[in-house]
Amino acid sequence: MSNSTTATIETEEIVESYSLLNTFGKVIKKESLKNASIYILEKAKSIVFACIGLTIFCGFWSLLSYYTKDSLPGPTVTLKVLYEMLSDPFYDYGPNDKGIGLQLFVSIKTVLLGFSLGSLFAIPFGILIGASSFFKKVFYPIVQFLKPVSPLAWFPIGLVVFKDTGMATIFIVFITSLWSTLINTSFGVSTIPQDHKNVAKAFGFSKWRYLTKVVFPYTLPHIITGLRLSISVAWLVIVAGEMLSGGAGIGFFVWDSWNALSLEKVISAIIIIGFVGIIFDGFFTMIENKVSYKA
Amino acid sequence: MSYLEIKDLEISFPTPKGKYIAVRDINLSIRKGEIISIIGHSGCGKSTIMNAIGGMLTPTGGSVVLDNKNIKGPGPDRGIVFQNYSLLPWLTVENNIFQAVDSVMDCSKAEKHEIVIKNLKMVNLFQHKDKLPGQLSGGMKQRVAIARAFAINPGVLLMDEPFGALDALTKGSMQLEVLKLWNLNNREKTIVMITHDIEEALFLSDRIVVLHNGPASTIREIVTVNLPRPRNKIEIVKTPEYIELRDHLLHLLTDHFSIEDMGVTYKN
Ligand SMILES: Nc1ncnc2c1ncn2[C@@H]1O[C@H](COP(=O)(O)OP(=O)(O)O)[C@@H](O)[C@H]1O
Numbered sequence: 238m239s240n241s242t243t244a245t246i247e248t249e250e251i252v253e254s255y256s257l258l259n260t261f262g263k264v265i266k267k268e269s270l271k272n273a274s275i276y277i278l279e280k281a282k283s284i285v286f287a288c289i290g291l292t293i294f295c296g297f298w299s300l301l302s303y304y305t306k307d308s309l310p311g312p313t314v315t316l317k318v319l320y321e322m323l324s325d326p327f328y329d330y331g332p333n334d335k336g337i338g339l340q341l342f343v344s345i346k347t348v349l350l351g352f353s354l355g356s357l358f359a360i361p362f363g364i365l366i367g368a369s370s371f372f373k374k375v376f377y378p379i380v381q382f383l384k385p386v387s388p389l390a391w392f393p394i395g396l397v398v399f400k401d402t403g404m405a406t407i408f409i410v411f412i413t414s415l416w417s418t419l420i421n422t423s424f425g426v427s428t429i430p431q432d433h434k435n436v437a438k439a440f441g442f443s444k445w446r447y448l449t450k451v452v453f454p455y456t457l458p459h460i461i462t463g464l465r466l467s468i469s470v471a472w473l474v475i476v477a478g479e480m481l482s483g484g485a486g487i488g489f490f491v492w493d494s495w496n497a498l499s500l501e502k503v504i505s506a507i508i509i510i511g512f513v514g515i516i517f518d519g520f521f522t523m524i525e526n527k528v529s530y531k532a
Numbered sequence: 533m534s535y536l537e538i539k540d541l542e543i544s545f546p547t548p549k550g551k552y553i554a555v556r557d558i559n560l561s562i563r564k565g566e567i568i569s570i571i572g573h574s575g576c577g578k579s580t581i582m583n584a585i586g587g588m589l590t591p592t593g594g595s596v597v598l599d600n601k602n603i604k605g606p607g608p609d610r611g612i613v614f615q616n617y618s619l620l621p622w623l624t625v626e627n628n629i630f631q632a633v634d635s636v637m638d639c640s641k642a643e644k645h646e647i648v649i650k651n652l653k654m655v656n657l658f659q660h661k662d663k664l665p666g667q668l669s670g671g672m673k674q675r676v677a678i679a680r681a682f683a684i685n686p687g688v689l690l691m692d693e694p695f696g697a698l699d700a701l702t703k704g705s706m707q708l709e710v711l712k713l714w715n716l717n718n719r720e721k722t723i724v725m726i727t728h729d730i731e732e733a734l735f736l737s738d739r740i741v742v743l744h745n746g747p748a749s750t751i752r753e754i755v756t757v758n759l760p761r762p763r764n765k766i767e768i769v770k771t772p773e774y775i776e777l778r779d780h781l782l783h784l785l786t787d788h789f790s791i792e793d794m795g796v797t798y799k800n
C-alpha cells in the first residue's frame with residue numbers, strides 16, 4: 238500500500254517535470270545546467286566543512302590519547318585496526334571469533350526484524366488511537382507511561398517469555414520501535430483536516446476507501462517520520478541489548494573487544510555503528526521527502 | 533408537499549461560551565427543477581443552511597425533507613460543491629473525480645472513467661487531468677470541485693459560492709454550463725447555490741433567498757425572479773424588471789451599510 242502511494246506521487250513529479258521540459262525546452266536545460274553546478278558547489282562546500290570538523294575532532298582525539306599515554310588509542314592506530322577489520326569482514330572462527338561484517342549482519346537482521354514487527358503493530362494501532370477518541374482515552378495513558386521506560390528493562394521479561402536471548406533482543410527492539418511510530422501515526426490521523434473528511438462524507442466513501450484514499454495518504458508523512466525516529470532508537474538500543482544478551486552482534490562485539498582490552502576495536506565498532514545509523518536515517522529521510530505533498 | 537421542504541430549521545453550534553444559534557425559523561419550499569440562490573452577508577449562515585440540506589450537519593431544530601424523506605446524512609441524490617473546493621491533494625484531478633464517481637455510481641469501471649472524462653471536458657480541464665490540486669490555480673480547483681459534483685449526476689446540486697474564485701470570463705462560461713446541464717436534464721435538476729453576486733443570482737435563479745445578518749439569522753425576504761428564460765446576459769440587464777429586482781436586492785443587502793450606520797461622521 239505504501240509502495241503504491243509513493244509510486245503515484247513519484248510519477249506525478251516525473252510527469253510534471255517532463256511536461257515542463259517539453260514546453261520550455263532549451264530554457265530549462267540551461268537553467269538545470271546552472272542548477273547542477275550550483276548543487277555541486279554546495280555539496281563540495283559542505284564536504285569541506287565536514288572535513289574541517291573531522292580534523293578538529295581527530296585533533297582532540299589525538300590529544301586525549303596523548304594525555305592518557307596511549308591507553309586510549311589514537312586515530313591512526315584505530316584506523317589501521319578498522320582497516321584490518323574491514324578487509325576481512327566475513328571470517329568465522331567459531332562462536333566467539335567472527336568478522337565484523339557477520340556481527341553487523343546479525344545486528345541489522347535483529348533490528349529490522351524487531352522494527353518491522355513493531356511497525357506492523359504500531360501503525361494500525363496508531364491509526365486506531367488517532368481515529369477514535371475512545372481508544373485514545375483508553376490506551377494513550379499506557380503509551381505515555383511505557384514510552385519513557387528504558388527498553389533494556391524489558392529484557393528480563395523477554396527472557397522469561399521467550400526463554401531465548403535472541404528472541405529477547407528482538408523483543409526489546411520491538412518495544413523500542415513502537416512508541417515514535419505509534420505517536421506520530423495517531424497524531425497524523427487525529428489532524429486530518431475537516432475538509433478531507435467532508436469529501437469522504439459527502440461522497441459516501443466506504444470505510445476502506447476512506448482509509449486508503451484519505452487517512453493513509455494524509456498520515457503517510459507522519460508515519461514515515463515516526464518510523465525514522467523509531468529505527469534510530471532501535472539502532473541505539475540494539476548495541477546495549479547485545480551487550481546484555483551476548484553471543485553475537487555488533488553490541489556483543491564491542492563488549493567482547495573491551496574484555497579483550499582491544500579499545501581500537503571498540504572505537505572502530507563505534508565508527509561503524511555511527512555509519513549504519515546515518516544510513517538508516519538517510520533512507521527514511523529520502524522516503525519522507527518522496528511522500529510529502531503540496532497541499 | 534414540495535420536492536425539498538425546509539421546515540422551522542434551526543441550527544446551533546456548541547461553543548465554549550454556550551450555544552451559538554447560527555440560523556433559526558428557516559422555512560423554504562423548493563419545487564423540483566427550481567434554481568434557488570441564497571444571498572447574504574458573510575457569516576450570516578448561508579453555508580450552514582446548505583450543509584443542512586447536504587446532510588453534513590444535523591439540524592438542532594426543525595427538519596429538511598427531500599422527496600418525502602427526512603434528510604439524515606449525505607446521499608448520492610445530492611452533489612455538493614464546497615466553498616473551499618475540498619479536493620484531496622494527493623490525488624490527481626482525474627482521480628479526485630473518479631473516487632467520488634466510483635464511490636457513488638453503480639456501473640462498470642469503463643463507464644465510470646467515461647463519466648469522469650466527460651465532466652473534465654465540460655469544465656475545460658481535460659488537459660490538466662494528471663495534475664495534482666497543488667499545481668492548479670484557485671479557479672481551476674473550483675472547476676474540479678464542480679465537475680466532481682456534476683459527475684455523480686445528483687437530483688439536487690448544492691453549490692457554495694461555486695464561482696467565487698473565478699475570473700469574469702470563466703465565471704460567465706461556467707454559469708452557462710450550469711444552465712446547459714439544467715436544460716439538458718429537462719430542467720429537472722434542483723439547484724441551490726450560494727452567491728455574493730446579485731447579477732449572478734438574477735441571471736440564474738428562479739427565486740433568491742435573502743438572509744438577515746447573524747447571529748440567529750432568519751430569512752429576510754424571498755425574491756421571485758420572473759424573468760423569462762432563456763435569459764440573455766446582455767439583453768436582460770436592460771429590462772425594467774431586471775433593474776427593479778436588482779435595485780430591490782441591493783437595497784435589501786446594503787441598507788444597514790450607509791456611512792452613518794458605521795459610526796463615521798463627516799466634518800466640514
Ligand atoms: N462548526 C461551527 N462551530 C461554531 N460556529 C460555527 C460553526 N460553523 C459555522 N459557525 C458560525 O455560524 C455562522 C454562520 O456561518 P456560515 O454558515 O459559514 O456563514 P456564511 O453565510 O458566510 O456561509 C458564523 O457566525 C460562524 O462563525
Ligand SMILES: [Mg+2]
Nearest residue numbers: 578579615692
Ligand atoms: Mg459560507
